Amino acid sequence: MRYVAGCCKKCGAKIKIVLGTLTPGEAKKKLEGIQMFECPGHHVELSGPLGYWNIDFGTVHEDDAGQPTEEEWLAGKREQYKHVVGTGQLDSVVDKVVGFSMGLCVVMRDGHKEYINFADSPSGKRYYFVGLKGAVRIPITEGA
Numbered sequence: 001m002r003y004v005a006g007c008c009k010k011c012g013a014k015i016k017i018v019l020g021t022l023t024p025g026e027a028k029k030k031l032e033g034i035q036m037f038e039c040p041g042h043h044v045e046l047s048g049p050l051g052y053w054n055i056d057f058g059t060v061h062e063d064d065a066g067q068p069t070e071e072e073w074l075a076g077k078r079e080q081y082k083h084v085v086g087t088g089q090l091d092s093v094v095d096k097v098v099g100f101s102m103g104l105c106v107v108m109r110d111g112h113k114e115y116i117n118f119a120d121s122p123s124g125k126r127y128y129f130v131g132l133k134g135a136v137r138i139p140i141t142e143g144a
């Protein structure tokens, strides 16, 4: 993957901005449009990240090393969650998919509304994560 890198002037956290299909200039523009952010160093700022992050937009790095394989990625997720399913199998582990909210998938499971996370695997396939292991599930009442 292509990325530009730098560090945070406030906390020293290393910052890596994955470009995807963007040029460094386009990535910079996007960052300039951000009004609020959470630094990987865990402070939240009510301003754009470029006031905090020293990013070298002139140097594009190329890095495929350290990327987990599909199997490694899935194994890691299965350690964390009871169910790791593709889009087609989501119906088999939840009662109903309600929709999407705040970047999470909203489902009904065992009669309760639940927000579940999802992500794309290294090969680009979407997976949904249901039932965080070791977590206490707090039921969310309808309409809350």
Ligand SMILES: [Zn+2]
Binding pocket: 008, 009, 010, 011, 012, 013, 039, 040, 041, 042, 043, 052
């Ligand atoms: Zn920081």
